[in-house]
Amino acid sequence: MTVKRWPRVLAHFFLIALAVVWLVPLVGMVFTSFRPYAETSIDGFFSWPDSMSFDNFRNAWDRGDMGQHFVVTIALVVPAVALTLLFSSMVAFAVSRFSWRFNIALLMLFTAGNLLPPQAIIQPLFQIYLRIPLPEIPFISNSGELRGSLIGLILINTAFQSGFCTFVLANYMKTLPKELNEAAMVDGASVWRQYWQIVMPLTRPALAALATLEFAWIYNDYFWAVALIQQGDDLPITSSLRNLSGEFFTDENVVAAGSLIVVLPTLIIYLILRRQFIGGLSLGGTKG
Amino acid sequence: MSLDESVTATDHDVTTPVTSHEREEGRRSHSLLTGSDRRTLTLMTAVPSFLHIALVWIPAIGTFILSFTNWNGVRWSSLKWVGFRNYEQLFTVFEKDLYESLFNNLWVMVALFFLGTPLGMLIAYILDRNLKGSAIYQSIFYTPVVLSLAVVGFIWRSVIYSPGQGILNSVLGRTEPGNQIDWLGNPDFLIPITSEYGLSKNFMALIAAMIWVHVGYVMVLYLAGLKSVDPNLREAAAIDGANEWQVFRQVIFPAMKPVNIVIMVITVITSLRVFDIIDVLNNPIGTDVLSILVTDNILGESGNVGRGSAYGVMLLLVCFGFAIIYLRNAFGEED
Amino acid sequence: MTTRKTEIGGYPSPAEWAKDLNRRTVLKGGVALAGLSAIGVSCGSDAATEFTGAIGDAGGALTIGSNASDPAPQAGLAAVVGSFPNENVEVTINTLDHNTYQENINAILQAGEDDVLAWFAGFRNKFFADQGLLGDISDVWDQVDGLGAGFLAASTATDGKQYFMPTSYYTWAVNYSKSLFAEKGYSEPSNVDELLSLADDMASDGITPFVFANDGQWPIMGTFDVLNMRINGYDFHIDLMGGNHEWTDERVRNVFSTWESLLPYHQTGANGRTWQEGAAALETGECGMYLLGTFAASASEALAADMDFFNFPEIDPAIGAGALDAPIDGFQMIAEPKNAAAAKELLLHMSTATAQDAYLSEDPSVVASNSGANTSVYNDLQKKSAALASSATGISQFLDRDTIPDFAGECGNMFAEFIEDPSKVDSLLSDLEEKKVAIFADYS
Incomplete structure (x- = not known):
């Protein structure tokens, strides 16, 4: 719809002012990442730069051993996001498209599980993980038990995130016309085919949106990783940022540079998927 | 619709109790489910639910139980039951x-x-x-x-x-x-x-x-x-x-x-x-x-x-x- | 067994501290016995592997858990491993950043993936040894040469056995900029009155006398430590840390009164300032003095080149200025290591001058524990640190290493609130005492 000129100018005014406030910290970080610590620690962060270089980036990449940690991160995030979406969409499909005895109970279980704080469950979880043996497979389960393994990390992220995703997907699937299933059933399509070939393709926007969000969340998590993995090399990328902090001294400019490297993948994914992302998160908003 | 209803009638006992279901029949079509469909559906919910319960809810219950102990997090042998002492201390x-x-x-x-x-x-x-x-x-x-x-x-x-x-x-x-x-x-x-x-x-x-x-x-x-x-x-x-x-x-x-x-x-x-x-x-x-x-x-x-x-x-x-x-x-x- | 008990080498302040240790051991005999019987079972298995002292018998894989994420210590540890003469042992270093490592030490101990773990001497080591989580390395100590009685004491748990191998330490003192002192004609004070008049001079020169930075709530623990040791003496301080005195005691109250009288000489707004910003304030000459560990120099090369320090001067002549914080770092072995033989060989190697020289060649910010280490390569700060520690009459490990970690956190909180509003000191101290009782109840 068209908007009159003056409100439009006003809106830009408001947004620009706000955007500046939002950008100050970000620009401050980018600016800092190009300057040496010795300079900002004496002149402050709000000062004219004497020297700017990529040294901090190089330093962060090497010291954080980021190449290695990126590999671990991809091996964690991709399966975790896929599994989370698969599991939550299955549950969402079952509770939103069928009437079943435990329908609401199940949805409540997942929704309420979504509210639990991770700190409140970590100690028993660690003890459970300590007691479940796994075959020792290099990279996948170096430790020979669920604790310290990539599998364990994928599973807890999946279990924990599936609460939110089930909730969102169930809402979304409820808005799909019921006739779809009925027609399919008359055609003799099995439940799995209804799920996989009819409902899932229609849910794609919501899945894309959730994939973007979940990618950022699981990618940025360090709580589960640090609590459940004790070998430095097996930790995902966020932890290599922590490795840039020393016992006492931390070169904050290197941390800023490292953070920029680490944030790039999530930002790029957001920029690429932005349209689907916004479109897909409609969360079953009523049409009219 | 008539086909749907007739099947529903025979299948009531298997999937949903009649009472809570009556209003919904005709709207939802679960009742056309075959045995294998029902198994698929069960599996589709059971696996994710099991994972969620095992890794989220059971630890939550564990935390509740541990709140009545003085456990130090390492050796089970050091665990002592202390009743409501921890809660008492939180409020004092x-x-x-x-x-x-x-x-x-x-x-x-x-x-x-x-x-x-x-x-x-x-x-x-x-x-x-x-x-x-x-x-x-x-x-x-x-x-x-x-x-x-x-x-x-x-x-x-x-x-x-x-x-x-x-x-x-x-x-x-x-x-x-x-x-x-x-x-x-x-x-x-x-x-x-x-x-x-x-x-x-x-x-x-x-x-x-x-x-x-x-x-x-x-x-x-x-x-x-x-x-x-x-x-x-x-x-x-x-x-x-x-x-x-x-x-x-x-x-x-x-x-x-x-x-x-x-x-x-x-x-x-x-x-x-x-x-x-x-x-x-x-x-x-x-x-x-x-x-x-x-x-x-x-x-x-x-x-x-x-x-x-x-x-x-x-x-x-x-x-x-x-x-x-x-x-x-x-x-x-x-x- | 006999040589090491009598040998007194260099640091730390051997005679006094050893005597103190004996007295305390006697006093705590009851507790020690109880502890001994409680952990007797878990320690039994280790005695089976007899350590002969020869390096070269062991083989296989060995993992060291390290908290050295900074480049210098990381290179230092790699150099130590490189200098390990037994090439049949394949050593892996598993590095986590210092903070994560410390917060997750319980998980690391339970995971059992690392045989040898970087850790801290004194209470923090004893805390785990008493719970049966560490392996007895008394047989390694039988072979150790060149570590003083102070180190032995700091490595001994309640059961009288050793569970720690100290490798290096650093000292806490009052740091200052040499150029500023030269420019303004300041000199190092030798008692508290001189310190105060120095502070007054600085204030009238427009310089804030003391840097005050407490982000993270640990840095100003050092101020409390040194004031308590100057006013009430080393023994009282250690006993207070051990939970044996009340925080509402008049003597503790005195420390806070003195502290309050010194606050006007400090920077304001300490709680939101990181120690690194504090170091920058020292470097720019905004402030004149900074009570901190010698790691202050790591904040910048310019500061390192210009920094010197003096021991915090005496307050009560009857007590003197002999005690100080000098945290000792080193390594311990887990209770059930996968490769005990190799772990013990490596720990023995770590105690030697050879290994420590290798370490210090990469990280010159600390001082070697072995009296045979090559001190000729020390920089001025290292030399002064070593001299300060060896003349000390009592060495504490720093508040967060001398008491239950939980309780140290509560102390940190209390100090932070105290400097915001010193008038609340009485209610803060009685709250702290209540928490102490609750926290210590689970560990006595």
């Missing part, structure tokens, strides 16, 4: 920590609810009008959401709030010794409630960082919701002579109910679970929240699992309080 010796964190969790909720969330909604509402540069604005506001918390902590602690070097004091001209503003360290109350509890200045500084992250989040969710609102509704209301606020209040907001609920839930979760941002800002005095107390005790070197679990149970109780309110709203109407 550690009373101040407990109330301070309950208050702080509440402040986060209030701030996000009345500042962060409305601001995100407002931005989304404006951006939905196809303004030029919308994509750029969106990206700017969304970036904090995807930043790793290590960097959020660094940005706010050093770049913004550092008393001698930070941008804030530089811009305000308060960098001289003695007149620097101690943004993160000053626990004086901005809004006192009693002499001991209130909203402290440094906690407000932390909340500013939380709002910085939260707004972009609400913005994308709301923007997504707005996209699904029928533009004709707005046109119609505008023709009726309603002003902008009336259109929002009476047309858009009600049409967005499902999204509003999601955003409310997320706001509540965020404020109850808030942890990382305080942790990376080094948890200055007077800025404890429940999750920080849980973590310090449970994961700390001393391994005070008993007391930490008791804090955890307090957190669970608060969360459940909200969960029940929410679930009653969300599912109440379906029954």
Whole structure:
């Protein structure tokens, strides 16, 4: 719809002012990442730069051993996001498209599980993980038990995130016309085919949106990783940022540079998927 | 429909009790399910549910049980049952920590609810009008959401709030010794409630960082919701002579109910679970929240699992309080 | 067994501290016995592997858990491993950042993936040894040469056995800029009155006398430590840390009164300032003195080149200025290591001058524990640190290493609140005492 000129100018005014406030910290970080610590620690962060270089980036990449940690991160995030979406969409499909005895109970279980704080469950979880043996497979389960393994990390992220995703997907699937299933059933399509070939393709926007969000969340998590993995090399990328902090001294400019490297993948994914992302998160908003 | 009903009648006993089902039949078509379909459906829910229960709910119950012990987190042999001692101590010796964190969790909720969330909604509402540069604005506001918390902590602690070097004091001209503003360290109350509890200045500084992250989040969710609102509704209301606020209040907001609920839930979760941002800002005095107390005790070197679990149970109780309110709203109407 | 008990080499302040240790051991005999019987079972298995002292018998894989994420210490540890003569042992270093490592030490101990763990001497080591989580390395100590009695004491748990191998330490003192002192004609004070008049001089020169930075709530623990040791003496301090005195005691109250009288000489707004910003304030000459560990020099090369320090001067002549914080770092072995033989060989190697020289060649910010280490390569700060520690009459490990970690956190909180509003000291102290009772109840 068209908007009159003056409100439009006003809106830009408001947004620009706000955007500046939002950008100050970000620009401050980018600016800092190009300057040496010795300079900002004496002149402050709000000062004219004497020297700017990529040294901090190089330093962060090497010291954080980021190449290695990126590999671990991809091996964690991709399966975790896929599994989370698969599991939550299955549950969402079952509770939103069928009437079943435990329908609401199940949805409540997942929704309420979504509210639990991770700190409140970590100690028993660690003890459970300590007691479940796994075959020792290099990279996948170096430790020979669920604790310290990539599998364990994928599973807890999946279990924990599936609460939110089930909730969102169930809402979304409820808005799909019921006739779809009925027609399919008359055609003799099995439940799995209804799920996989009819409902899932229609849910794609919501899945894309959730994939973007979940990618950022699981990618940025360090709580589960640090609590459940004790070998430095097996930790995902966020932890290599922590490795840039020393016992006492931390070169904050290197941390800023490292953070920029680490944030790039999530930002790029957001920029690429932005349209689907916004479109897909409609969360079953009523049409009219 | 007649086919559907006849099959339903024979299948009642297997899937759903007749009573609760009667109203729904004809609307839902589960009753056409074959045996193998039913097995598929069972499996589709059972596997994810098992994982969720085993790794989320069972540990939650474990925490509840551990809150009645003095366990140190290492050897089971050192575990002693202490009854309600941990809870008793929370309300006596550690009373101040407990109330301070309950208050702080509440402040986060209030701030996000009345500042962060409305601001995100407002931005989304404006951006939905196809303004030029919308994509750029969106990206700017969304970036904090995807930043790793290590960097959020660094940005706010050093770049913004550092008393001698930070941008804030530089811009305000308060960098001289003695007149620097101690943004993160000053626990004086901005809004006192009693002499001991209130909203402290440094906690407000932390909340500013939380709002910085939260707004972009609400913005994308709301923007997504707005996209699904029928533009004709707005046109119609505008023709009726309603002003902008009336259109929002009476047309858009009600049409967005499902999204509003999601955003409310997320706001509540965020404020109850808030942890990382305080942790990376080094948890200055007077800025404890429940999750920080849980973590310090449970994961700390001393391994005070008993007391930490008791804090955890307090957190669970608060969360459940909200969960029940929410679930009653969300599912109440379906029954 | 006999040689090491009598040998007194260099650091730390051997005679006094050893005597103190004996007295305390006698006093705590009851507790020690109880502890001994409680952990007797878990320690039994280790005695089976007899350590002969020869390096070269062991083989296989060995993992060291390290908290050295900074480049210098990381290179230092790699050099130590490189200098390990037994090439049949394949050593892996598992590095976590210092903070994560410390917060997750319980998980690391339970995971059992690392045989040898970087850790801290004194209470923090004893805390785990008493719980049966560490392996007895008394037989390694039988072979150790060149570590003084102070180190032995700091490595001994309640049961009288050794569970720690100290490798290096650093000292806490009052740091200052040499150029500023030269320019303004300041000199190092030798008692508290001189310190105060120095502070007054600085104030009138427009310089804030003391840097005050407490982000993270650990840095100013050092101020409390040194004031308590100057006013009430080393024994009282250690006993207070051990939970044996009340925080509401008049003597503790005195420390806070003195501290309050010194606060006007300090920077304001300490709680939101990181120690690194504090170091910058020292470097720019905004402030004149900074009570901190010698790691202050790591903040910048310019500061390192210009920094010197003096021991915090005496307050009560009857007590003197002999005690100080000098945290000792080193390594311990987990209770059930996968490769005990190799772990013990490596620990013995780590105690030697050879290994420590290798370490210090990469990280010159600390001082070697072995009296045979090559001190000729020390820089001025290292030399002064070593001299200060060896003349000390009592060495504490720093508040967060001398008491239960949980309780140290509560102390940190209390100190931070105290400097914001010193008038609340009485209620803060009685709260702290209540928490102490609750926290210590689980560990006595």
